[in-house]
Amino acid sequence: MALIGYVRVSTEDQATFSQLDELKAAGCGVIFEEKASGASRSRPELAKAVAHMQRGDILVVARIDRLARSLSHLLEVIERVEAVGAHFKSLRDPIDTSTPQGKFALQVLGAAAELERALIRERTKAGLRAAKARGRVGGNPALKRRDPEAIAQLSAIRDRQYMADLLASTAAWLPKVRALRPANSWGKVAKSLGRLGSPDRPWTADRLSRAVRRLVAEGLAEPALIEPALRKPPKEDILLVIAGIKGADPNLSLRAIAARLEEMRIRAPRGGPSWSASSVKALLDRAERAGLVTPTQKVRRNQKRINKG
Known part of the structure; x- marks a missing residue:
């Protein structure tokens, strides 16, 4: 089990010293630092922290507001943490999802978040009805004018x-x-x-x-x-490629030809990225039988076998 810390400040001018001190005192060995507004859900460092976590690890923050500014966002992040079998803990709040009490507190927050969303929906609908009754049409006037700044x-x-x-x-x-x-x-x-x-x-x-x-x-x-996906040409094309490599340099070994095929990102017969010498030899023999390898090349290969013998 590892304690993974996360700290956040809203602007570049703010310092994270106090949060760092608390997390280090709590035993966090790895700490991710973020400089982002609490209203923004785009948190690259938070994503890295969650991606770094393994089963049993605990994501630790000094206060809940350092992780999220709304209940819905908080629950969303905790759900991502729990999806990898990890837990969440806030040092200054009664939330530690590795304990029964912490899980209960989280359930209470979840119910409150659902109530908050329902109230927002009702207020929005009531506002739209009132505006419609007064003859007001919704929409952004700047966008309707195709204002470049509003569009940006x-x-x-x-x-x-x-x-x-x-x-x-x-x-x-x-x-x-x-x-x-x-x-x-x-x-x-x-x-x-x-x-x-x-x-x-x-x-x-x-x-x-x-x-x-x-x-x-x-x-x-x-x-x-x-990177580009590995290519798997038809078998006839592979024979032509191997014959071409061998024709360009008849002295190439089977392993050298395999390395060339891997550099060309051509899949092996079984679909993988790595070629074996035996696969190259089998296809080279087929190329010889098909007449794609010249007799001179074949003689050289036989001579090499004799010399090795």
């Missing part, structure tokens, strides 16, 4: 929300992407994921590729995931 602000808000939604679901689908990429195409990986981590709609190749590339750009996923 809306785009930034949507981008932050996209990133927040992405971070909230990565624990569900990113491990499977790591297991399948880049050996498989985006289409195959998306089909394998189905609705995993995206219950509203199934994954598509484009949407999955965009999501993984965004995580890579934010430093939350490995660049190797977006």
